[in-house]
Structure formats: structure tokens, C-alpha cells
Amino acid sequence: MSVATFGAVVPPALLSPPLCAVLELARLGRWLQPPAELEGRSVALTLTDLGLRHGLCCRDGRFRPHGVADAELSLSASLADVLLLLAGQVDADTLFFQRRLAIAGDTELGLVVKNWLDAQERPAWLTRLAARWSPM
Template structure:
């Protein structure tokens, strides 16, 4: 029997974000940058668009965990920015469930944005470039979970 897992819309309790904001944020940036660089290495990101990201500052905030990661793209690699000296060129903010739905391709960025579940601020043109890059990614197919009763 094939089982299709759907990520529900959820919001973590507010104390999680209050606690998360007090924790070091550098691990989030390292994990995000590692994932982005792995996507680069696997050639999942369209190379033609990467030059448009050069030296831009990005921020990803997970509202209900209190986590935040800033990073840039420079000389062919994504790099963490631990203490940003300026406002990001492009910033994303959403709850964990919205990011998971986006990664699973259960929801698209437009739907999340128009349902006010994904906040995007900054350079509109850069936002479209990033959105188009996300849409163009061909994620490796994972096998469905087989369950028996």
C-alpha cells in the first residue's frame, strides 16, 4: 500500500519562539548554507541565475521557532553571514509548517504568499529570480513509504 504523507498546517506554541530567539543562531545559517551548497553540487540550482545572487544578503526567519539564518552567495558558494551589517536584499519569514510544505512541493510560494503564510520583503526583482529558481528545481524523487497492515 502506498502512503502519501501530507504536512499539516501548524504553529508551534509561542514559548518555542521565545526560547529559540535566545539560542545561538549560527547553527541555522550553517545548516541552510550546507543544504544550498549541496543543491549547487548536485546541479539542482539553475546556473544561469546564480550570477544574479552575487553579494546579495538573504535572511530566512522561522517565526514559530525563533530561528533565523542570514547568508550570501559569493564566488560560486553560499556563505553564512553571522552578524549582518545591513538589512537583507531579500528576506523570507514563515512558520515551520509553511517551509516544510514548500520543500515537499505541497504548496507553492505564490499560494503561501497570497494566503499570508509566507512573508517576502526586499528587492521584488530578486524575489522573482529566487522564486523562479525554486520552481525550476527538479528534486530527486524519493520512494514512497511502504506500510503493511
């Protein structure tokens, strides 16, 4: 069974809590503070090469698991591209226009997420990790 096949059979409800735990660690480490505009909003993230779908929302300034099907914003990209985006080595506009990032749903929320990620200071370890996964 390939990883992408495995991802297709694993329900997002099992995948979202670990992603939210990682985001919460980043928040507690003061690296990834959600902006007020994310409060009560939901996002679905699909890692296209792995076939994995994650849903999350922001409540009370914290990242929480959320359903994928009813997310207000959907983002789809490969794991490598998501790591590059998070590390600040490539911006969302570049990935979008190269058709490596698909965005669907609430475009205003998409801009909030894009601007939020662009404004974050990145820890050195994240930049090193993204460089290892970089297809460039």
C-alpha cells in the same frame, strides 16, 4: 523553554552556517544550483514557528552565511511551509496570498528567488519529507 523561545535567544550567526552547509550539499548534489542573479545578493529566512532566523548570500556560486539585519530580502514562513515550498508542493504565490509567507525588502530579488525555486527539479526524498510535515 519552548523551541520558539530557544530560537529567539540563539544568534543567527550560529544558525546560518548549518543552513548554508545544507544548501551547499544540495548544490554539490546538483539539485539546487544558484542562478547568476543571486551572485552577491543576501537573503534572510525566518522560521516563524521556531523563532529561528538565518542569513545567507551567494558568492562565487556558493552559499555562504550572511548577516540577517542587512539582508536585501527577508522571507518569513513556518518550517512546514518552507519544506512544502522547497519540495514544490506549493508555490510562493499561494503561500503569500494565504498570508503564510511574508516577503520584505528587494522585490526584484524576491522574484528571482521565487522563479529559481519554482524551476528546480526536486529529489524524491524531499517530496516525501515535505509530505510528512504538511499541515494540509
